[in-house]
Amino acid sequence: MKGNPAMKDGPMERPEPAAHCPPAVTELRLGGYAVLPAPRRVELTGKTVVLDGDWGLQLVGMEEEDIAVRTFQAELSDTYGFDLPPRSADGQAVRLAIEAGAVATGCDDERNEQAYRLTIDAETVDLVANAPAGLFYGVQTLVQLLAGDGCGPLRLPCGAITDWPAHELRFVHWDTKHHQDRIETLKRTLDWMARFKLNAVSFELEDKFAYPSHPVIGCPGAFTTAELQELVDYGLERHIQIVPNLQAPAHLCYVLKHEQFAHLRCDGSNYQICMDEPEARRLLFDLYDDLCEATRGVRYFHVSTDEVYYAGICERFRKPYNAENRSLTWVDYVLAAHEHLANRGRRVLIWAEYPLLDEHVKLLPADLINGILGPGVKEEFVRALDERGIDCLAYSSMQGEERLFPNHLGWVDGEGSQQPGRLAEAFERTARPSRFGTRRPIGTFAAAWDDSGLHGETFWLGWAAMGQFGWHPAGASVEQTVADFMDLYYGRAVRGMADVYRAMQDQARFWERSWARVPSTVRGPAYGYSAAKRPVERRDLTLPTPPLPSPQDLEFFAVYTDQYEEEVMEAADRLAQSDRLLAALHENLPRATRNRHNLEVLLSLAGLIRAHLELLAGLGEVEERFERAQDAHEEGDPAGALAGLTKATGTVRRVLESTDAAYRELVGIWEKSRTPRNAPVGGREFLHVMDDVKDHFADRRADLSYHLAPFETIGLREYADELEGVVHSYARRHGLGAHP
DSSP states (O other), X not given: OOSSOOOOSSOOOOOOOOOOOOOSSOHHHHTTOOOSSOOSEEEEEEEEEEOOTTOEEEEESSOTTSHHHHHHHHHIXXXXXXXXXXXXXXXXXXXXXXXXXXXXXXOOSGGGGGOEEEEEOSSEEEEEESSHHHHHHHHHHHHHHTTOSSSOTTEEEEEEEEEOOSOSEEEEEEEOTTOOBOHHHHXXXXXXXXXXXXXXXXXXXXXXXXXXXXXXXXXXXXBOHHHHHHHHHHHHHTTOEEXXXXXXXXXXHHHHTSGGGGGGEETTEEEEEOTTOHHHHHHHHHHHHHHHHHTTTOOEEEEOOTTOTTTTOOXXXXXXXXXXXXXXXXXXXXXXXXXXXXXXXXXEEEOOOTTOOGGGXXXXXXXXXXXXXXXXXXXHHXXXXXXXXXXXXXXXXXXXXXXXXXXXXXXXXXXXXXXXXXXXXXXXXXXXXXXXXXXXXXXXXXXXXXXXXXXXXXXXHHHHHHHHHHHSTTSSOHHHHHHHHHHHHXXXXXXXXXXXXXXXXXXXXXXXXXXXXXXXXXXOOEEXXXXXXXXXXXXXXXXXXXXXXXXXXXXXXXXXTTTXXXXXXXHHHHHHHHHHHHHHHHHHHHHOSSOHHHHHHHHHXXXXXXXXXXXXXXXXXXXXXXXXXXXXXXTTOHHHHHHHHHHHHHHHHHHHHHHHHHHHHHHXXXXXXXXXXXXXXXXXXXXXXXXXXXXXXXXXXXXXXXGTHHHHTTOHHHHHHHHHHHHHHHHHHTTOOSOO
């Protein structure tokens, strides 16, 4: 797929990769090597050779400045401390060559250009590829092998690896609705995407781009055209397409919150624009043009069409408001967007979903790419896409609504039932291509939503796994993929990281389920996921304000030792798990030779969860002290009662200090890789307005204090002051003076 393909009259059949169960362990893993994604064909002799500074480098069909050569030499220099000098003839040599047709793939698409063959013996490391992309991917495999077999680095396995991908496109989703990464963070992300042979990004920018045509839309500090193009060029050099993803015509609060665009709201909501309004289309197409200008060299554009619930509800353009007209309104918009972007040399990626009807798929351009194909899509809809010849991506969400940490691995829900993790689900969606209709998907799409406010470092295991599933879907088991990732992403010296991830999941799921959910005091009802709008009550996470004892007789109404007794007891038990988790992270931090910031992020999250555990356990302890103080009062021991009240006050203050410290630590760590969230820049203030339809956890606050929002709803700071007042009052009543 190069340039903007012409319209196709019908389906173009592609050979489907063979689907089979992955091996229990691959030959490379059995030999002690970690390679992700696992190569297609591996033939080892059982011998090894050590690469050192006595070897030389031969280049055929490329220059020293080629990114594949630079990547290889940089790994040798930065990690192992030597370079390979040029060598033209005799002696041990690494040979990097581009020779068209050198690797026979049987493919007539871009997969052929991504193929390589790596042959290793005692005298030669020979890497040959059909095209520059294949050479680059071959170097990524070679770089991973350099870590060695566990007995030492630079020990390479003798034999041959022949490799090319199952899918041309292997997308990762960068959702930046609720944060902005630093440029250097995104470049590092591209480097690691390349390491895992991922080659496309759907960059959901929203207001994180400074649109020249409508500057008010870009948030303070948004990426400029030059900055985005710099990032795009960095990706293109590494054979990665950074595809702009503009949320529209729904999810448009970032545009419609501004007064100058309020008249374009669909039925008064800032969620969706009036799709048929000519002014609205001109506005959105201006934004498309701005992004095209800032992403020169990219072949695609993502017109998201995500969750367009209310297409056609604007009565002055189309009525009656029914399923057919909703679908036709959606089709009209896609046709217009496609024509506009095709004229700018872009192939359009869409979400083909509600409200599009099966019978209207035939109205769409055949060169569209549907980016959301997977289980749950109706058979009739898949058949319609097949018949129209629309290419699809096998979609998997590596993060949805989980808070703090994703469910990468299998987990136990609140009812005690074992649930598959997101990696297992993604494997099923990619290793069984026949489930997606008669035509092979041309790629994979690893979504990771920012709506719950997770840090991007928590997504890496899912992204790397989708690199495996997109390159060689059944090439390695989920379990091996996890093990390979830990070895590669952190370095071979780390220990027990899979257990760390399981503990992170377990702690995060307790954090979720131990909060109460009550009608929101932050925002009124939202619209629902419905053909006809209906109010849906938003919910806040909170816990009850603890009881205050009576200053006269210390009577109180128990909450945390009664209604929340199970949560309090479980929190106390989980503090031991938290100790082990924090210890494992601290032990691995100096062991990690790569990506230590990732472990810092995990530490910040483990610390925040621990503060929550201490909150629950502490409030249980407070009530127990109240009970003992009441007993002392009834036994005629006011001094003992006062001591109990004083200790309870100290516990509340300790909980407050623990939470404040955990939050400060989190902000300090997260802002190493991100800009301060929605902070003023150059005198411009961020306009914080919540979406009328979507209730995103990260949208509750403009800054990172959305993490504190549930805690602050308890009112514990005010409660601590009021409890101080009770203590003073009781002390005065009994002539005991002010408490310490």
